[in-house]
Amino acid sequence: MRLELIGLNHRTASLEIREQAAMAPPQIDRALRELSGADNLEGAAILSTCNRTEVYLSPVEHHDEDALRRLYCRLTGLPPAAAGAAYVLRDDDAMRHLVRVAAGLDSQLLGEVQILGQLKEAYTRALAATATNNILNKALLRAIEAGKDVRNRTGISQGAVSVASAAVQMAQRIFGSLAGRRVLLVGAGETARLAANHLHGAGVADWRIANRTAANARVVADLLGGRVTGFPPGAADVDWADLVISATGAPAPVVVGAAMLDAVRRRKRPLLLLDLAVPRDIDPALAVHADVYLYTVDDFEDLVAANLEARRKEALRAEQIVEKHVAEFSAWYREHRVAPTIERLHAVLEDLRRHEVERNQRRFSPQDHAQLERFSQALIRKVEGLIAANLRQASVQDDDLSLASAIARATARDMQDAGVQQVLERLRQEGRH
């Protein structure tokens, strides 16, 4: 296979080196233009994200590793001293890496989905620069397909992996759809805003915001389309809400009090209390009955850990799917590599057959001509199949793929069929001429 990859990622390089190697879109376009006119190269594509910068190449002949590192430093602007952080992979290993990247198996956050979009963008960019060839097109498309396949057939991308998204997951486990749910947001700091953004994205549209500084509450209320309420929130606010998120920097609980406890005790709807503050904002005594669910930061960290563990288990199945796609791509490549030779072989054999049939036709009665035609075709098919099988075998072992050596290999075998041997001998002679 003629596929090469040089790149670095979060596993092999520090953030500082990754920053130096990162390529902006105009820089990628320039590099692709340069690569598409380079000697010994038939195709190129570049994938640059915050965690990796990888250059995929389809060369005529494999480059040596030093040449690839020099090329990588020139394209990315990475100092040669840092080039040791880059990995070089070839053929099946390069394809396997590409498919794993697409599947999110090589991502810092296992199973993340953004990488698939980034890979599609890299492919589109390379295509627009007419920098790809048949092999790279096939490799990239196969990787994208594999990425989708892995996400469809495994749970590698399921479950929240940050505290804010875990809060949404918990709310969805309790309420189902969050559209139409009422949320009381206590606090207007970064954590509160992050959680609110996630909930807003999940469909929550009805908000009350309580914050010590009313101006900050107003800013958040405007962003979410909600309204400001007093601080600390009252029993009526908690009674109104389906979900309370609190993330203030207060030294003592702010969602607390006898009136609040009464309101919670009286209500007949489920209430989810999410306490994202340390020290805690919500009085644990409020979880008075079975329909009140109270969670703290520690619980969400446990949930995130459980989700990551579940993803790791799914990764084992994902690896099997990756291997299947790599094997299919390899099979396609072998077929693709020998296809021109097989076509040439077919043409030579067909020419030979037609010539022999015409030469010998007069020795047969007209009613036997059709039979002669069928016989000659069957014989040629047999020879062609024999040589094609040898070519495919040679392709697996990366042997010489010329027609002459395929014929030599085929005749070297211990073949009992005298007719086939005869035709091969003729073919060898034709080949010499």
Place this chain on the structure above:
Amino acid sequence: MDQWLYLVLPQLLLVGFGVLLGIWAILLRRTDLGLEAVAIRFGWLAAAVLGVWIVALAVRQRQLPILNPGQLAFFLAALVWFGQCYAQRWVNQRLFAVLPLLGVVGLMVLGLVSGLHPGTVTRFLVGPEVAVHASLSLAGVALLLGCGVFATGHMILHQQIRRRRFDAWFQRLPSLGDLDRLRRLTLVTGTALVVASVATAMIWTSLRPGEEATVISHLHQMLLLAALLVALVVVDRRRWWSANGLAVGCVIMCGVMVTLLCVSVIEIFQGRGA
């Protein structure tokens, strides 16, 4: 023809549902959207075949499949599966395909073991009024069994959330809100159907006064069931209990219903009514 209707097709249906149960059991353990789509389509196909079988049988014996316990079990299995196909439009599958499928396969095995051929038919099982009563009753029972399944799911998920166990049950069950909504819907609809079936039975007994002995005892059990169900619906509408308390109540109610129903069916076919 009889061989096909009473033996071959039901056996084929059992095999088909067994395969479906196997597929959903695999899907319970691992995510595979492709296989899930195949299983859903296969489920619809199975429902269609069941429907065709019921129609063919009804035409052949001029009565719905209610002429013996075996037929009743198969008919109930069909209604449970129709309900499941309908419910899958709202809830994610996996557990909520496996549990009903276990019920369907169990009922089908029971039906085949009991035998589906009606033999000599008791006179009071013939006629449109008994078909209406039995259909309403079985549809109500199927919905209430569904209610029991959703309530069980609710209880499991509630426990997982309370105990902070973020395992596969937590990940794969539908949300508490969805389970509660479906539990309430099936409870209310199932109760309405059971009450209607009791009403039709009372009308039927008054129209055929010679057969009280056969049906009165069965009617007592159905009346008791209807009364308990109505009480549970009232508690549910007024939200006197917590959502989890109501789920527990529904599961207990399901147990009571199955017991009363078993006693009732045995009485009709093997007891005084036989």
